[in-house]
Amino acid sequence: MTMAAIAAASGTSKSIVYRYFQDKDDLKQALGESILTRMRDRLIEGVRAGSTPEESICTMVRMYVDAAASSVNVYNFVTQPSEGLSQFLDDCADLVAQSMAGRLPEDRLHAWSAGVIGFVNAAFRWWMDSDRTMNRQQITDFILTSILSGVIYDDNDSPGALRGNF
Numbered sequence: 488m489t490m491a492a493i494a495a496a497s498g499t500s501k502s503i504v505y506r507y508f509q510d511k512d513d514l515k516q517a518l519g520e521s522i523l524t525r526m527r528d529r530l531i532e533g534v535r536a537g538s539t540p541e542e543s544i545c546t547m548v549r550m551y552v553d554a555a556a557s558s559v560n561v562y563n564f565v566t567q568p569s570e571g572l573s574q575f576l577d578d579c580a581d582l583v584a585q586s587m588a589g590r591l592p593e594d595r596l597h598a599w600s601a602g603v604i605g606f607v608n609a610a611f612r613w614w615m616d617s618d619r620t621m622n623r624q625q626i627t628d629f630i631l632t633s634i635l636s637g638v639i640y641d642d643n644d645s646p647g648a649l650r651g652n653f
Contacts, residue, residue: 543586
């Protein structure tokens, strides 16, 4: 897409677009950062809405999957490697760590949080690229069960004893 096409779709002139953005890459970066900031803000609300760490994480994962699945083109756009995406993923890992503070040993909290974010992103991308034999609810449940099972099992619990409904 050209800057002229972007300007026309925006109902403005190309010179106005260039007044605010140096080139198409600058516009893409600004747009991606705006979308990721809105997603991060929604995830923060999700963390605050949960009364337990597990509920916060469940809310965050559901919001992520729902937002990404409802707008696949936007998801593909914002998940292209960029500085903005890296910051977004780091922010998400920090949110997960905040919600799990006190539930995991401090020396493992941030490693687990970063791993969770990577897993959620990779599992969702796999689902988007797959034949989707699982529906949106099933992939969400699979992600949640996978990331929470190692945290909420007691040492004597078996995998069949997962507590709570996710």
